[in-house]
Amino acid sequence: MPKHAGLPPGTLVLLILRVLRPGALHGYAIAQRIRQLSSDQLSVEEGSLYPALQRLLANGWVRAEWTTSETGREVRSYRLTAKGLKQLDAEQDDYQRTAAAITAILESA
Amino acid sequence: MSTWLRRVWHLINRRRFERELAREMQAHRAMMNDPSAFGDTHRLIEQSRDAWGWNWLDESVQDLLVGVRMLVKAPAFAVTATLIVSFGIGLNLTLYQMLQAALFSPPAIRAPETFARFHRHEPHSSSTGVAYPVARFVADNAAVLSAVVVQAGSNVAWGADASEQVEGSFVSANWFDELGYGALYGRVSSDALDARDGVPGVVVGYRFWQSRLGSDPTIVGTTAYLDRKPVTIVGIAPRAFPGLDFDVPDVFIPIAEREYFYPQSALLREWNSDSVDMYGRLRSGVSKAAAREALRGVMQTIAREHPEVAAGQWLEPLMATDNFMRANERRQMMTIVSLIAALTGLVLTVAASNLGNLVLSRATGRVRELGVRMALGARRSRIVRQLVVESIPIVALGAACSVVFALAAARSIASLVALPPYLDFSLGWRLVAAAGALASLTLLVVGIVPAWQVAQQQLIEAIKDGGQHVSRALDRAVIRRVLVGAQVAGSCLLLVVASMMTRSLQRVLKTDLGFDYERAAVLSMPLARHGMTPDEARAYWYAVKDRVLGHPEVQGAAIVTAPPLGGRVFETGFNDLPGVKVITQAADPDYFSVMRIPLLAGRVFAPFEQGALVVSRRLALDMYGTLDVIGQPFPKSAGRARNRASDVASLRKTEGTIVGVAADAHSIKVTATDVAELYQALTPPDFSLVYLVAGARTDAYRLPPILREAGSIDPRVIPIAHAMREDFDRRTRGPKLASLISSAIGALTLALACLGIFGVVSYGATLRAKEIGIRIALGAPRLSLLRVAVRQVLAPGAVGLVVGLLAAFAAARALSAEPFYLQSVDPSAFLAALALFAAAGTIAATWPALATLRANPLEALRRE
Numbered sequence: 020m021p022k023h024a025g026l027p028p029g030t031l032v033l034l035i036l037r038v039l040r041p042g043a044l045h046g047y048a049i050a051q052r053i054r055q056l057s058s059d060q061l062s063v064e065e066g067s068l069y070p071a072l073q074r075l076l077a078n079g080w081v082r083a084e085w086t087t088s089e090t091g092r093e094v095r096s097y098r099l100t101a102k103g104l105k106q107l108d109a110e111q112d113d114y115q116r117t118a119a120a121i122t123a124i125l126e127s128a
Numbered sequence: 129m130s131t132w133l134r135r136v137w138h139l140i141n142r143r144r145f146e147r148e149l150a151r152e153m154q155a156h157r158a159m160m161n162d163p164s165a166f167g168d169t170h171r172l173i174e175q176s177r178d179a180w181g182w183n184w185l186d187e188s189v190q191d192l193l194v195g196v197r198m199l200v201k202a203p204a205f206a207v208t209a210t211l212i213v214s215f216g217i218g219l220n221l222t223l224y225q226m227l228q229a230a231l232f233s234p235p236a237i238r239a240p241e242t243f244a245r246f247h248r249h250e251p252h253s254s255s256t257g258v259a260y261p262v263a264r265f266v267a268d269n270a271a272v273l274s275a276v277v278v279q280a281g282s283n284v285a286w287g288a289d290a291s292e293q294v295e296g297s298f299v300s301a302n303w304f305d306e307l308g309y310g311a312l313y314g315r316v317s318s319d320a321l322d323a324r325d326g327v328p329g330v331v332v333g334y335r336f337w338q339s340r341l342g343s344d345p346t347i348v349g350t351t352a353y354l355d356r357k358p359v360t361i362v363g364i365a366p367r368a369f370p371g372l373d374f375d376v377p378d379v380f381i382p383i384a385e386r387e388y389f390y391p392q393s394a395l396l397r398e399w400n401s402d403s404v405d406m407y408g409r410l411r412s413g414v415s416k417a418a419a420r421e422a423l424r425g426v427m428q429t430i431a432r433e434h435p436e437v438a439a440g441q442w443l444e445p446l447m448a449t450d451n452f453m454r455a456n457e458r459r460q461m462m463t464i465v466s467l468i469a470a471l472t473g474l475v476l477t478v479a480a481s482n483l484g485n486l487v488l489s490r491a492t493g494r495v496r497e498l499g500v501r502m503a504l505g506a507r508r509s510r511i512v513r514q515l516v517v518e519s520i521p522i523v524a525l526g527a528a529c530s531v532v533f534a535l536a537a538a539r540s541i542a543s544l545v546a547l548p549p550y551l552d553f554s555l556g557w558r559l560v561a562a563a564g565a566l567a568s569l570t571l572l573v574v575g576i577v578p579a580w581q582v583a584q585q586q587l588i589e590a591i592k593d594g595g596q597h598v599s600r601a602l603d604r605a606v607i608r609r610v611l612v613g614a615q616v617a618g619s620c621l622l623l624v625v626a627s628m629m630t631r632s633l634q635r636v637l638k639t640d641l642g643f644d645y646e647r648a649a650v651l652s653m654p655l656a657r658h659g660m661t662p663d664e665a666r667a668y669w670y671a672v673k674d675r676v677l678g679h680p681e682v683q684g685a686a687i688v689t690a691p692p693l694g695g696r697v698f699e700t701g702f703n704d705l706p707g708v709k710v711i712t713q714a715a716d717p718d719y720f721s722v723m724r725i726p727l728l729a730g731r732v733f734a735p736f737e738q739g740a741l742v743v744s745r746r747l748a749l750d751m752y753g754t755l756d757v758i759g760q761p762f763p764k765s766a767g768r769a770r771n772r773a774s775d776v777a778s779l780r781k782t783e784g785t786i787v788g789v790a791a792d793a794h795s796i797k798v799t800a801t802d803v804a805e806l807y808q809a810l811t812p813p814d815f816s817l818v819y820l821v822a823g824a825r826t827d828a829y830r831l832p833p834i835l836r837e838a839g840s841i842d843p844r845v846i847p848i849a850h851a852m853r854e855d856f857d858r859r860t861r862g863p864k865l866a867s868l869i870s871s872a873i874g875a876l877t878l879a880l881a882c883l884g885i886f887g888v889v890s891y892g893a894t895l896r897a898k899e900i901g902i903r904i905a906l907g908a909p910r911l912s913l914l915r916v917a918v919r920q921v922l923a924p925g926a927v928g929l930v931v932g933l934l935a936a937f938a939a940a941r942a943l944s945a946e947p948f949y950l951q952s953v954d955p956s957a958f959l960a961a962l963a964l965f966a967a968a969g970t971i972a973a974t975w976p977a978l979a980t981l982r983a984n985p986l987e988a989l990r991r992e
Contacts, residue, residue: 073179
């Protein structure tokens with residue numbers, strides 16, 4: 020198990036939106052993908068994943084539909100909407116700007 | 129889809145969405161290596177619900193259910209509260225419902241926006257009537273009108289023996305077509321009414337058909353008799369068919385057939401008369417002003433071709449969408465309506481303040497519970513919301529009951545005063561919307577104000593001392609006193625108004641009206657329709673009068689232009705006499721003795737003596753400042769006289785020398801306080817429309833058959849006679865009902881205010897039971913303790929009383945004019961209301977206080 024399992028606050032929505040960009044994923048797959056891509060450094064708790072997904076649905080950033088997974092299971096996949104894509108770009112920009120600023124402070128003398 | 133719509137959609141389909149979410153989570157768990165790491169599905173679903181932002185709704189529903197449960201647990205409070213709210217809102221809704229049906233909505237006719245009534249105007253006078261040939265000429269020559277519709281109301285005798293008088297309406301054949309109505313049975317269309325095969329076809333009105341013809345549809349096609357002439361009933365008008373003047377004719381007769389009934393009648397041929405009510409439909413795109421100007425040209429043509437028609441006349445259009453009212457009439461009506469609405473609004477204020485106080489008292493019993501909630505982290509706003517939502521069921525229940533109340537009340541009033549059957553008092557969205565609006569206002573006082581007050585207290589502290597401190601703080605709160613003061617002021621004002629209404633009714637019913645209607649009867653004979661000239665009519669009338677006088681039952685008889693309690697009104701205003709209208713009557717000299725109106729000075733004019741006038745006491749005093757006016761010229765100064773007549777053919781200014789002073793006798797406008805009478809001798813033209821009044825030796829109800837018999841010298845004439853008492857009863861029905869309703873309202877608001885005072889004192893006394901117990905045990909005099917107990921309501925009660933009385937002065941002034949005629953400041957009404965209020969208020973305040981004082985002090989001490 021990784022040492023730092025939690026996510027930095029405020030980044031969950033950004034990460035979900037980001038992993039959905041290549042294509043639709045179901046809830047379990049979203050959690051898996053975030054863990055994978057972060058090389059097991061970040062993990063999403065189910066307790067915060069589903070409320071976050073509902074918030075994305077409520078804002079119209081993703082759409083959900085029932086599909087059958089490769090393993091033949093019925094799963095609900097989430098797909099990014101055009102509005103969600105715009106939101107992702109905005110949040111990504113914000114995050115990068117903030118991260119760069121924090122880095123600049125940390126690297127200062 | 130906008131975010132909002134999505135949220136609403138989610139709310140509507142919430143169960144389905146949550147089922148799906150649960151299924152989705154289950155699938156997720158199944159895929160996990162360690163399903164136990166997933167967590168509690170229920171908790172997650174609850175958290176997910178937060179994302180949609182409907183939590184407040186869930187909480188409110190819970191609060192609402194708590195409110196309902198509390199009501200169920202306290203049925204006595206629930207019933208009282210519901211009654212208070214439904215009375216307060218219901219009264220306002222009743223008023224709204226009646227106004228909506230009768231005044232706010234245009235008559236229910238086809239395209240009312242293009243339909244107008246036309247009044248005939250001359251530079252210095254106006255008339256509601258138009259001559260029939262003029263209306264016909266306009267119909268044929270005015271391009272701005274697509275149709276002209278006329279109506280002339282008149283009494284006709286029903287039945288082969290002409291035994292019953294009914295209300296007839298002579299209408300143009302297009303009457304039903306233009307108003308947009310078909311028949312309930314049979315036909316009412318133009319061709320039905322145009323039938324000219326000897327016997328005219330008539331349409332009977334719905335109410336008449338129901339009450340007199342037994343709702344029998346087979347009556348269509350049968351023969352009936354109108355003024356002894358056979359007619360065929362061709363149709364029955366539907367119930368909803370509106371009368372344009374709030375009239376409900378019993379039978380509609382084609383006006384073109386008028387000469388079939390009265391061969392000598394000049395109505396269809398006379399160019400200078402007020403014979404018909406004229407309506408018209410403006411062509412599309414024609415404005416009211418354009419119609420007026422176009423018709424002015426047509427009227428000029430008529431005046432050129434017919435010298436008897438005065439030049440300079442015009443027809444003033446009054447639109448159906450304005451209920452055929454002039455702008456100033458609408459203003460006047462709105463003033464009256466707002467006055468009544470202010471009074472009923474006051475009732476709601478009293479009711480809401482009362483209930484607000486009650487709710488506040490109940491909330492103080494719960495300060496501990498609220499304190500615990502706050503200690504557990506609830507915010508003040510959450511507490512306010514909880515308390516407000518909890519009072520929604522009371523208000524909602526009350527509002528629902530108030531709608532039922534209003535429907536029932538409007539219908540009872542409609543049947544009591546015999547309102548036209550076409551007025552629609554059924555439940556409509558407008559009424560429900562009005563109920564909702566008033567309920568929201570009520571909630572403000574009943575829910576929000578007490579809740580806010582409670583939430584401002586140190587609720588957490590209340591956990592420690594069992595809420596005693598907070599309860600006392602609430603008990604002493606300013607808002608409580610304001611609520612008591614508002615109740616006292618409102619109910620005091622309403623009591624004064626009710627008491628004034630009752631007094632004014634008593635003035636009419638009990639005191640001497642100045643003329644003797646109990647032993648008199650009236651005879652009317654429509655002679656003009658038989659082609660009699662005024663001179664012939666005069667001869668006929670005097671022949672009839674001789675026959676009447678010959679009967680032993682008759683004590684006296686006189687001919688007059690306006691019989692008491694009925695007839696046309698001819699009012700004149702004089703510059704010398706601001707605020708008083710002079711009602712002029714022309715009469716036989718015997719009139720004074722027949723009606724038993726005493727002569728105070730001088731003499732009565734001789735028959736047909738011109739220029740000799742008798743003035744009433746009030747007219748003499750108001751215009752000349754003395755009763756010593758014999759020989760004075762009238763009017764005092766040759767100022768401008770303003771005439772207002774409803775249906776007088778020609779307006780003439782009364783001038784002459786005063787020969788006598790008669791006692792006041794408000795014989796025409798019984799309830800009016802702003803009229804004075806002027807009498808003069810009859811002139812020959814008066815005989816086109818006069819009446820005969822007769823006095824009985826023993827019983828006025830014996831007179832009508834005698835009068836009818838005497839009037840039947842000419843077999844064509846069908847005389848109409850009735851005892852004056854009937855007119856009186858009809859005239860006083862409205863004031864009686866108004867007085868009854870206002871007294872009931874006054875009594876109920878008084879009861880409410882007393883209940884409010886009782887509640888506050890009783891609650892305060894309970895809170896202080898321990899203190900009072902100690903003081904009694906220590907030997908304090910009971911009187912001083914009583915003062916402590918009622919002190920709380922004394923100041924707000926006194927302030928409320930003063931405010932209420934002052935407001936009553938203003939209300940009395942506003943209600944002193946038409947149509948209420950309350951005596952401007954009636955001291956006895958004020959005193960009566962004050963005494964009643966003081967007595968009831970004292971009982972309400974001292975009763976609970978005394979009850980506490982009488983209780984065993986040790987009992988109170990033993991309590992926690």
